[in-house]
Amino acid sequence: xxxxxxxxxxxxxxxxxxxxxxxxxxxxxxxxxxxxxxxxxxxxxxxxxxxxxxxxxxxxxxxxxxxxxxxxxxxxxxxxxxxxxxxxxxxxxxxxxxxxxxxxxxxxxxxxxxxxxxxxxxxxxxxxxxxxxxxxxxxxxxxxxxxxxxxxxxxxxxxxxxxxxxxxxxxxxxxxxxxxxxxxxxxxxxxxxxxxxxxxxxxxxxxxxxxxxxxxxxxxxxxxxxxxxxxxxxxxxxxxxxxxxxxxxxxxxxxxxxx
Amino acid sequence: xxxxxxxxxxxxxxxxxxxxxxxxxxxxxxxxxxxxxxxxxxxxxxxxxxxxxxxxxxxxxxxxxxxxxxxxxxxxxxxxxxxxxxxxxxxxxxxxxxxxxxxxxxxxxxxxxxxxxxxxxxxxxxxxxxxxxxxxxxxxxxxxxxxxxxxxxxxxxxxxxxxxxxxxxxxxxxxxxxxxxxxxxxxxxxxxxxxxxxxxxxxxxxxxxxxxxxxxxxxxxxxxxxxxxxxxxxxxxxxxxxxxxxxxxxxxxxxxxxx
Numbered sequence: 254x255x256x257x258x259x260x261x262x263x264x265x266x267x268x269x270x271x272x273x274x275x276x277x278x279x280x281x282x283x284x285x286x287x288x289x290x291x292x293x294x295x296x297x298x299x300x301x302x303x304x305x306x307x308x309x310x311x312x313x314x315x316x317x318x319x320x321x322x323x324x325x326x327x328x329x330x331x332x333x334x335x336x337x338x339x340x341x342x343x344x345x346x347x348x349x350x351x352x353x354x355x356x357x358x359x360x361x362x363x364x365x366x367x368x369x370x371x372x373x374x375x376x377x378x379x380x381x382x383x384x385x386x387x388x389x390x391x392x393x394x395x396x397x398x399x400x401x402x403x404x405x406x407x408x409x410x411x412x413x414x415x416x417x418x419x420x421x422x423x424x425x426x427x428x429x430x431x432x433x434x435x436x437x438x439x440x441x442x443x444x445x446x447x448x449x450x451x452x453x454x455x456x457x458x459x460x461x462x463x464x465x466x467x468x469x470x471x472x473x474x475x476x477x478x479x480x481x482x483x484x485x486x487x488x489x490x491x492x493x494x495x496x497x498x499x500x501x502x503x504x505x506x507x508x509x510x511x512x
Numbered sequence: 513x514x515x516x517x518x519x520x521x522x523x524x525x526x527x528x529x530x531x532x533x534x535x536x537x538x539x540x541x542x543x544x545x546x547x548x549x550x551x552x553x554x555x556x557x558x559x560x561x562x563x564x565x566x567x568x569x570x571x572x573x574x575x576x577x578x579x580x581x582x583x584x585x586x587x588x589x590x591x592x593x594x595x596x597x598x599x600x601x602x603x604x605x606x607x608x609x610x611x612x613x614x615x616x617x618x619x620x621x622x623x624x625x626x627x628x629x630x631x632x633x634x635x636x637x638x639x640x641x642x643x644x645x646x647x648x649x650x651x652x653x654x655x656x657x658x659x660x661x662x663x664x665x666x667x668x669x670x671x672x673x674x675x676x677x678x679x680x681x682x683x684x685x686x687x688x689x690x691x692x693x694x695x696x697x698x699x700x701x702x703x704x705x706x707x708x709x710x711x712x713x714x715x716x717x718x719x720x721x722x723x724x725x726x727x728x729x730x731x732x733x734x735x736x737x738x739x740x741x742x743x744x745x746x747x748x749x750x751x752x753x754x755x756x757x758x759x760x761x762x763x764x765x766x767x768x769x770x771x
Contacts, residue, residue: 441681442702
């Protein structure tokens with residue numbers, strides 16, 4: 254069965270059973286989200302960080318303290334993602350398949366928009382998506398662009414990259430501009446050095462993809478940005494998704510499209 | 513006096529008196545246009561060529577045979593542009609300051625949209641325009657993209673190029689998308705080789721500009737395209753503007769903006 258045809262609860266059941274894969278292309282039409290759960294005492298800082306860096310951190314939903322579901326996500330946030338990253342003191346200490354053992358009652362879960370949401374729209378507009386063709390994870394990079402700090406949180410903007418034929422860059426901009434809640438228009442187009450990326454072949458997260466002659470690297474703000482802030486700021490404890498291994502929500506992509 | 517503050521009739525008076533300069537930045541807010549005048553017998557072919565290659569050849573106005581003014585241009589098309597190119601058998605044979613001596617009663621004048629029209633909007637949106645900063649002509653290039661032929665006319669797409677900081681490419685796309693009648697969104701973004709341009713430093717028309725680190729070359733369809741078709745097709749006789757030395761019309765730029 255094509256994983257693009259699965260419903261969210263079917264995908265989540267597979268992930269709960271141990272399937273560990275990047276979710277690009279899964280559950281076509283259903284919105285995917287970044288997860289970051291932080292202790293209640295820094296939840297305000299994270300919300301403010303998201304508000305101040307809205308293109309990178311569009312908040313789709315915030316759970317109650319300790320809650321493992323939200324209005325947007327009917328599954329169990331501790332088990333129903335295909336992979337997790339656990340941070341202590343800002344350092345990734347584990348990448349488990351489920352986090353029931355380390356979940357805490359004071360954790361507040363943030364679901365943050367993901368650029369996978371507009372990939373269907375790109376495909377429908379005739380814009381190829383290389384990591385979908387290759388069946389790999391999207392490449393993501395830390396940039397030299399600093400986010401606006403908020404409370405204890407500071408850190409670099411993280412971006413995802415898709416190579417786009419030069420003749421389709423304008424189309425890619427217009428299509429993704431219609432999805433402001435899931436990162437919207439590109440933050441950078443062209444020379445990676447312009448945002449401090451030295452080597453496209455060595456992403457900080459995810460897998461490298463081929464950039465072919467006549468293609469331009471196009472960079473969108475990425476919901477891994479708050480995890481980079483957790484690392485840069487030495488946050489005592491946090492749980493995030495494994496980059497590219499998203500929470501598949503019960504919301505439809507078109508909810509996040511503006512005219 | 514800043515030439516950007518001149519009214520169209522004031523600029524045309526100067527050109528009539530012999531001033532010969534690229535018109536980028538002149539008469540801010542007034543629409544500039546490409547001129548191509550061809551014999552009545554191939555006027556239909558040119559109109560069809562324009563219709564089939566609308567992004568490169570957006571027709572703003574067409575004069576009656578022999579007419580030297582149009583509804584959009586109250587001046588004299590034979591004297592009121594800062595420079596002309598006269599073609600015989602598809603070969604440029606002269607670049608005079610006025611063409612009264614070679615104008616013919618059977619010539620049909622086409623006024624075709626020019627990307628200078630959206631440069632004010634780019635500046636207002638914070639997108640720098642290098643050739644305006646440098647006070648030079650915009651660089652233009654023949655590409656490897658073939659236009660759809662029409663009748664006796666065939667030829668390559670010609671593009672203008674503006675280097676745009678990577679962080680502003682999306683803005684440049686959105687701003688220029690709102691001006692479909694004056695070339696609209698870019699036709700290509702990034703690697704010049706993707707459209708067969710070998711050396712950005714050697715434009716086919718106009719002057720080269722510096723592309724700085726972190727900037728991306730952005731290419732828009734150019735109204736010199738029908739002159740390239742005149743050359744490629746060996747049209748017996750034609751008169752065009754000298755590239756970059758446009759007809760300054762009596763229309764306001766905002767007329768060509770869509771919401």
